[in-house]
Amino acid sequence: MNIYKLDMISGAGLLVLALVLYYLLIPNFVADNGIGAMSPRFFPKLGTMLIGAGGCILIAASLRSSGSPRKAEVSSALNQPQKLSPLLSAAAIAGFILVFQWFGYFFAAPLLIAALMIVFGGRNLLAILLLPAAATAILFAVFSFGLNLPLQ
Amino acid sequence: MAADILSALEMLLSIQNMIAIFAGVAFGVFMGAVPGLTGTMGIALVIPLTYAFEPITAFALLLGTYKGALFSGCIPAILINTPGTPAAAATVLDGYPLTQQGRGGEAMGMALWSSVIGDVISTIALIFGALLLAQLATKFGPAEFSMLVLFSLTIVAGVSGDSLTKGLIAAAFGFIFGTVGLDPMMATPRFTFGEITMLNGISLMAMLIGLFAVSELFIQAEAPLSEVKKVAVPKAKISWKKIREKLPTIMRGSAIGIVLGSIPGLGATPSAFLSYSEAKRASKTPEKFGKGSLDGVAAAESANNATAGGALIPLMALGVPGDVVTAVLLGAFLIHGLAPGPQLFAEHLDLVYAIFIALLIAALMLPVIGLAAIRLFSRIAMIPRYVLYPVIAILCLLGVYGFNSSPTDLWVMLGFGVLGYGMRKLAFPLAPMMIGFVLEPIGEQSVRQALTISSGNWSVFVSTPISILFLVLTILSVAFITRRTINDRKGVQA
Structure with missing residues (x-):
C-alpha cells in the first residue's frame, strides 16, 4: 500500500x-x-x-x-520477513507484566528474556537457558542492592 | 560567584561522581557505536538508574551518556560505512573512503580529537551563554514564558522530518497527553477516567521509554536475521602536526555547531552537513572532499559534537529544549524535582556550576574512553541482537517499574511503545509528541497565570518588549518554515 x-x-x-x-x-x-x-x-x-x-x-x-x-x-x-516479530515482542512484554504482577520478578524476567531471545533469532539452547538466569540475577542485584529500587 | 564555584567543586569532586561521568561516557559511546541504538534511547535507559542518586551524580551520568553517544556515531561511520547516529552521516562521506584507502586509523584519530576540541569549546560557550541568558531570563514573567513556549513549539518543525503536518499532529497528541491528570491551576481532573493512578498524569518516564526504546525494539524485531560479520579495526593515530593543520576547520565547525545547536529545532545533523559544506567551500582542494579528506572528517565531527553545548544553552538558561535529546534531558530534570531555567540559577547555582564542570570533565575523559571504544569496536559490533535487545527490553521494564513501583506504568509504557511503532510505520515523527508533552504543562501554567494576573486581558502577551520579541521570532520562524516547505515541494515537483 x-x-x-x-x-x-x-x-x-x-x-x-x-x-x-x-x-x-x-x-x-x-x-x-x-x-x-x-x-x-x-x-x-x-x-x-x-x-x-x-x-x-x-x-x-x-x-x-x-x-x-x-x-x-x-x-x-x-516488506521484511520478520513481520510477526513485533507482535510477538509486544505479547512477550504484556506476558511479563502479567506474570510479574501475579508471580513476581524471578518468574517473569527469565521468561521474558528467553522469549525475546527466540524472537530475535537466538537458537542456541544453552545460551537461552543461561543468559536469562544470569541477567535476572545480575539485574536483581543491581536494582535491589546497587540502586535501592525493590523489584518485588 | 567564587563561593558557588567552590561549593560546586566540593559537590562534584567525589569518587562516585567521577565514576558516574566515566560510566556515562562509556555507556554513551557504546550506544552511539552500535547502529540501531541511539543517544536518546541511551539517556532514556539511564534515567531510571539515577532515581537513587543525588542530582549531580544523576546529571554527571546522563550528560556523560549524551556526550559519549554524540562522539561514537563516527566509529561505525568510518569503519563500516554505517553512521551509528544520524549526526554521523556527514562523517561517512570522507571517513569511509579513508578506511578504504587504508587510512582508517588516521580518520578515527582526527574524528576523536576534532570531537574533543569541539566539545570543550562548546562547553565553554555554554557556561558563558547560559549565565548571560539566565540573567536576562530573571526579567521573565508568565506572559514572557508563554511567548517563549510558543516560540519553542516551532522546534516541532525542525524535528518533523518529511511532513510538517504529521509533526504538528504528533505534537498535538503530545499536547493532549500533557493535559491528562489534575490541571495546573484549579486541580480539575482531566481524562483520568476515575482512576486514582491517573491523577498525577501520564508518567513521563513510561512515555519516554515506550516511545523511544520499546518502539525501537519492535522495529528491530522486524529486521531480517543476519550473521554478524567480523570488522577489522585499525589503531586510531594521528600526528599533532596534522591536527594543528586542521585547527581552522575544527574551530569553524565548532562555531557552526554551537550556533546551530542553540537554535531550537536544528541540532547535530544539519550542523555537521553545514560545517562540511563550509569546509569544502573554504578548502584549497575541494575536489578531495568525498574521496577521503581529513578536513571533511574534522569539519563534520567538530560541528556534530559542538552542538551539545549549544543545545544545552536554552535548556539550562530558559528551561526550553532545543532538540529531542534535550527534551529528554528536560524530562530528567523534572523527574529529579528540578526545573531548569532562571529559577535553577537563582536557587541552585552551585549545582549549575557543578554540571558545567562535569561537562568539561566528560569532554576530557572522551579521548581515553574513545580510544578504548575504537579498539573494542570489533567486539561491540559482534554482540548478537538476540542478546542485546532482550537485555534492553528488561532494562526498560525494570526502569519504568522502579520509578513508582506501579504496574500501571508498565502498561502505559507498552501502550506508548505500540503507539510509537504504529507512528513510525505510518511515517509520523515521535520527537514532536515528546516535545508537545513536555512543553504543555509549562505553557499552560504560564498562559493561565498571565491571564489571571491580567483579569483575562489577552493583550498581556504583547505588553512587554521581551514578549513582543518572542512573538516576532515565532512569526519569522513560521514564515521561514512555510517558505522552506513550499520550496521543497517545488523541488520535488521539478
Missing part, C-alpha cells in the same frame, strides 16, 4: 478521533468549573482542533497527490 493511501486512512481516523474527543471525551471527562480566566477545557480542545485540522490536511494532501508519480512506500521494513 502506498503512503498516500495510508495517509488518507490515517487522516480519516484522526478526524473521527478528534470528533470523539471534542464531542464525547472532553465534555464527559474534563470538568468545566467556570472559575478563573481560562477553562480547563481550553488546552484539550486546542489540541483536539489541531488533530482534526491535521487529519483534514492529510486527507486533502493525499487526494491531491494520489495521481502524482511520487508514490513512496511506507517503509521497506514492511
Whole structure:
C-alpha cells in the first residue's frame, strides 16, 4: 500500500478521533468549573482542533497527490520477513507484566528474556537457558542492592 | 560567584561522581557505536538508574551518556560505512573512503580529537551563554514564558522530518497527553477516567521509554536475521602536526555547531552537513572532499559534537529544549524535582556550576574512553541482537517499574511503545509528541497565570518588549518554515 493511501486512512481516523474527543471525551471527562480566566477545557480542545485540522490536511494532501508519480512506500521494513516479530515482542512484554504482577520478578524476567531471545533469532539452547538466569540475577542485584529500587 | 564555584567543586569532586561521568561516557559511546541504538534511547535507559542518586551524580551520568553517544556515531561511520547516529552521516562521506584507502586509523584519530576540541569549546560557550541568558531570563514573567513556549513549539518543525503536518499532529497528541491528570491551576481532573493512578498524569518516564526504546525494539524485531560479520579495526593515530593543520576547520565547525545547536529545532545533523559544506567551500582542494579528506572528517565531527553545548544553552538558561535529546534531558530534570531555567540559577547555582564542570570533565575523559571504544569496536559490533535487545527490553521494564513501583506504568509504557511503532510505520515523527508533552504543562501554567494576573486581558502577551520579541521570532520562524516547505515541494515537483 502506498503512503498516500495510508495517509488518507490515517487522516480519516484522526478526524473521527478528534470528533470523539471534542464531542464525547472532553465534555464527559474534563470538568468545566467556570472559575478563573481560562477553562480547563481550553488546552484539550486546542489540541483536539489541531488533530482534526491535521487529519483534514492529510486527507486533502493525499487526494491531491494520489495521481502524482511520487508514490513512496511506507517503509521497506514492511516488506521484511520478520513481520510477526513485533507482535510477538509486544505479547512477550504484556506476558511479563502479567506474570510479574501475579508471580513476581524471578518468574517473569527469565521468561521474558528467553522469549525475546527466540524472537530475535537466538537458537542456541544453552545460551537461552543461561543468559536469562544470569541477567535476572545480575539485574536483581543491581536494582535491589546497587540502586535501592525493590523489584518485588 | 567564587563561593558557588567552590561549593560546586566540593559537590562534584567525589569518587562516585567521577565514576558516574566515566560510566556515562562509556555507556554513551557504546550506544552511539552500535547502529540501531541511539543517544536518546541511551539517556532514556539511564534515567531510571539515577532515581537513587543525588542530582549531580544523576546529571554527571546522563550528560556523560549524551556526550559519549554524540562522539561514537563516527566509529561505525568510518569503519563500516554505517553512521551509528544520524549526526554521523556527514562523517561517512570522507571517513569511509579513508578506511578504504587504508587510512582508517588516521580518520578515527582526527574524528576523536576534532570531537574533543569541539566539545570543550562548546562547553565553554555554554557556561558563558547560559549565565548571560539566565540573567536576562530573571526579567521573565508568565506572559514572557508563554511567548517563549510558543516560540519553542516551532522546534516541532525542525524535528518533523518529511511532513510538517504529521509533526504538528504528533505534537498535538503530545499536547493532549500533557493535559491528562489534575490541571495546573484549579486541580480539575482531566481524562483520568476515575482512576486514582491517573491523577498525577501520564508518567513521563513510561512515555519516554515506550516511545523511544520499546518502539525501537519492535522495529528491530522486524529486521531480517543476519550473521554478524567480523570488522577489522585499525589503531586510531594521528600526528599533532596534522591536527594543528586542521585547527581552522575544527574551530569553524565548532562555531557552526554551537550556533546551530542553540537554535531550537536544528541540532547535530544539519550542523555537521553545514560545517562540511563550509569546509569544502573554504578548502584549497575541494575536489578531495568525498574521496577521503581529513578536513571533511574534522569539519563534520567538530560541528556534530559542538552542538551539545549549544543545545544545552536554552535548556539550562530558559528551561526550553532545543532538540529531542534535550527534551529528554528536560524530562530528567523534572523527574529529579528540578526545573531548569532562571529559577535553577537563582536557587541552585552551585549545582549549575557543578554540571558545567562535569561537562568539561566528560569532554576530557572522551579521548581515553574513545580510544578504548575504537579498539573494542570489533567486539561491540559482534554482540548478537538476540542478546542485546532482550537485555534492553528488561532494562526498560525494570526502569519504568522502579520509578513508582506501579504496574500501571508498565502498561502505559507498552501502550506508548505500540503507539510509537504504529507512528513510525505510518511515517509520523515521535520527537514532536515528546516535545508537545513536555512543553504543555509549562505553557499552560504560564498562559493561565498571565491571564489571571491580567483579569483575562489577552493583550498581556504583547505588553512587554521581551514578549513582543518572542512573538516576532515565532512569526519569522513560521514564515521561514512555510517558505522552506513550499520550496521543497517545488523541488520535488521539478
